[in-house]
Amino acid sequence: MNISFTEKQERYIASQLESGDFQNASEVVRDALRLHELFRNRVLEELRHEINKGWDGPASKRMVKDIIRSKAAGK
Template sequence: MKITINKKQQDYITNLIKSGEYQNKSEVVRDAVRLHRIHRETLIKNLRKEIKKGWEGPDSEKTIKAIIASKKKS
């Protein structure tokens, strides 16, 4: 697998290794992928929970147009 990262990301990875938090670039990338997976799974879980609340909650008497208009004012 080949990945491309920018200079800022390279510097960040280098600093993590220099600080002793990680031993090499592979450890940094593996941890980043692991954290991304956890973040994504948590996000999807929370979205599903909110969707379920919406489906199971009471119906709104507002029209779609009224909801959109109220959001534009915010």
């Protein structure tokens, strides 16, 4: 597998190695991927929960166009 990083990402990886928390760049990347997976799963779980609340909640008497208009007006 070949992975390219931006200069900013390379600097971050280097700083993590200098901190002594990681022994090599692979450890930094694996840790980042693990955290990404946890974060992504949490976000998806929260979105599913909110969607279910909407489906299970009371029906709105507002029309879609009224909701869109209120969002466009910043209300």
